[in-house]
Amino acid sequence: MKIGVLALQGDFAEHIQILEKIGVTAVEVRLPQDMADIDGLIIPGGESTTIGKLAVRFGLMEPIRQLASTRPIWGTCAGAIFLARDSRHSQPLLGVMDISIRRNAFGRQAESFETDLDVPDVVTAENSQKVHAVFIRAPLIESVGTDVKVLARLPDGRIVAARQLNLLATAFHPELTGDDRFHRYFLSM
């Protein structure tokens, strides 16, 4: 299996490191030709405005949209914003996932936080513990379409992870915690 990681800007190296640790070939994607024969794509954390502008400039929007109809794509934080239909902000979005997202929903860096989440779909028989989640200037998933399944919520009910068939969005960063359960879940999609 070969997974592409969008490497325009952000913490793509952290995703690649985890993929390689679990024995998956990972390739950096900066141009459309880097997407040849990939079995899935991860869009990392970073700045969604930066990633969006570079994706437009280097012709990646349509190839990623086409990939979304056949292969799994996962966006973490900025990546989740990029997948969304709407972010209440004028910026390039793929718009492939039927979620509406609010950027910097918790505030600035001083409000960044870590917490433990119940994610029943992602826990395994070997590790049934809660998922430790890192939220950095994080977005929230404000609403989801009918085809979208909510995977995780904060204790107050706000949505922070969701899946729509082969598309996965997390407002937090599983790539920063050393816990590979989300990556394994993505690979099983």
Place this chain on the structure above:
Amino acid sequence: MDQTVGTTGLKRGLAQMLKGGVIMDVVTSDQAKIAEQAGACAVMALERVPADIRVDGGVARMSDPDIIYKIMDAVTIPVMAKCRIGHFVEAQILEAIGVDYIDESEVLTPADQYHHVDKHAFKIPFVCGCRNLGEALRRIGEGAAMIRTKGEAGTGDVVEAVFHARTVFGEIRRLIAMGDEEVMAFAKEIGAPYELLKETKDKGHLPVVNFAAGGIATPADAALMMQLGVDGVFVGSGIFKSGNPERRAKAIVEATTHFRDPQIIAEVSRNLGEPMVGRSVSSMPESEHLAVRGW
């Protein structure tokens, strides 16, 4: 809700999100918007860019909070701001304002000749400059969550940025080749905390993200620093002291992403207009060097 804030992981984590990106110095909300529009991953809110600080002389201090507030309101990307070395009250003010990152910077006039700010005492992360591995690890020991290898800010001359990046990466390569029993003597030699030096050896890189700063003026300069091994670049005077800031900013962002692709760097480097008027570091008297500030 069981939540923790201000952790080392969150502080270092924000820097990880900035990797592969360009952080631009801006002095107005209009410049901040231009930077965001060009694809900057963060902006540094300043009263004056380093080139002007050099021209004006005198004591350079933290910016007027009003400028920082206006820039924070103008953009959605992270906003950084500078405090003087050792000036922990300026840092407290920046934390109260709510900036996303504090740069304890040698570009401003140092407030303390011996001590830097105790950065562990803050919830907001700090970035600090370094010229070598010892200085980088002393700053991380004090709580810095991000490092930038220093160049000579405000000159448009990349030579010092290259020298300091090569110094840090060269020392890390030496460290990796050492036996474990040699690490303590090396820690003593370079004035680095032993535990952090050991951690650097085990990981094969600094424990935090490391950007280049100072003297970067062209897309080629940015790509040069990236190929030398830094995680991203700060561009100070190089953008808004040039002939066409919009185009140059965008080109530097694109060259930073495609830093190993000379075809793309050539393409984005076309017709950028006049670069900032440079000033060769080797012709400057020692007293005008800013990078030597930091203890």
